[in-house]
Amino acid sequence: QSALTQPRSVSGSPGQSVTISCTGTSSDVGGYNYVSWYQQYPGKAPKVMIYDVSKRPSGVPDRFSGSKSGNTASLTISGLQAEDEADYFCCSYAGSYTWVFGGGTKLTVL
Amino acid sequence: QLQLQESGPGLVKPSETLSLTCTVSGGSISGTSHYWGWIRQPPGKGLEWIGSISYSGSTYCNPSLKSRVTISGDTSKNQFSLKLSSVAAADTAVYYCARLRSRDGYTFDFWGQGTLVTVSS
Numbered sequence: 001q002s003a004l005t006q007p008r009s010v011s012g013s014p015g016q017s018v019t020i021s022c023t024g025t026s027s028d029v030g031g032y033n034y035v036s037w038y039q040q041y042p043g044k045a046p047k048v049m050i051y052d053v054s055k056r057p058s059g060v061p062d063r064f065s066g067s068k069s070g071n072t073a074s075l076t077i078s079g080l081q082a083e084d085e086a087d088y089f090c091c092s093y094a095g096s097y098t099w100v101f102g103g104g105t106k107l108t109v110l
Numbered sequence: 111q112l113q114l115q116e117s118g119p120g121l122v123k124p125s126e127t128l129s130l131t132c133t134v135s136g137g138s139i140s141g142t143s144h145y146w147g148w149i150r151q152p153p154g155k156g157l158e159w160i161g162s163i164s165y166s167g168s169t170y171c172n173p174s175l176k177s178r179v180t181i182s183g184d185t186s187k188n189q190f191s192l193k194l195s196s197v198a199a200a201d202t203a204v205y206y207c208a209r210l211r212s213r214d215g216y217t218f219d220f221w222g223q224g225t226l227v228t229v230s231s
Contacts (some may be wrong), residue, residue: 001172001173001174003156003158019177020191026172034215034216036216036217036218038153038157038218043223044223045206045223045224046157046206046218046221048217048218048219051215051216051219052215052216052217055215057217082140083116089156089157089158091157091218093216096170097162097164097168097170098170098171098172098173099147099159099162099210100159100160101149101156101157101158101159102156103155104155104156104157
């Protein structure tokens with residue numbers, strides 16, 4: 001079970017859109033529609049932003065959206081705001097009741 | 111509102127056993143459709159799923175840690191616990207407990223604040 005692959009960092013200006021990728025294998029991301037995305041501020045616990053690839057929990061702005069193609073899932077944040085600057089982690093079901101996370105991506109709002 | 115709180119020693123010696131407890135309030139760990147999990151984050155690094163326990167007491171662990179991990183639940187106290195044996199410096203991390211919702215999708219939807227455990231002599 002290897003960690004999912006995410007870019008170390010991405011950046012964008014306020015108002016722009018950014019996309020964070022999460023690449024796994026056919027045994028995790030590609031095999032199930034159970035990919036979730038978490039936002040984490042320094043020193044805080046993660047917060048779910050997207051689950052089941054593209055579902056948004058109540059209270060999460062619709063600027064956040066998720067998708068998947070093959071073994072790669074993506075989180076897109078449109079209309080970037082300063083408050084979106086944080087670390088983002090993907091997570092996927094990997095079969096047999098196990099889960100695997102990505103290494104995390106630091107989003108910088110320029 | 112569901113709340114989770116981790117507790118346990120913040121310092122553990124190498125080769126000893128790390129023991130943490132997660133106390134759940136605002137909901138029952140024996141309620142159906144939910145699992146309860148442990149996730150850790152070494153300083154400055156990513157998240158790692160350690161393992162989960164189901165509402166019925168079945169446990170599931172990360173294959174890379176399986177030989178060292180024990181997860182158990184105490185429904186009378188509404189708590190679940192983690193034991194990680196033979197710890198080394200690489201086990202230094204913030205340890206989180208979280209609920210894994212398994213109804214209307216799967217997601218770790220409620221998290222504890224996390225507790226830093228340092229492995230050092």
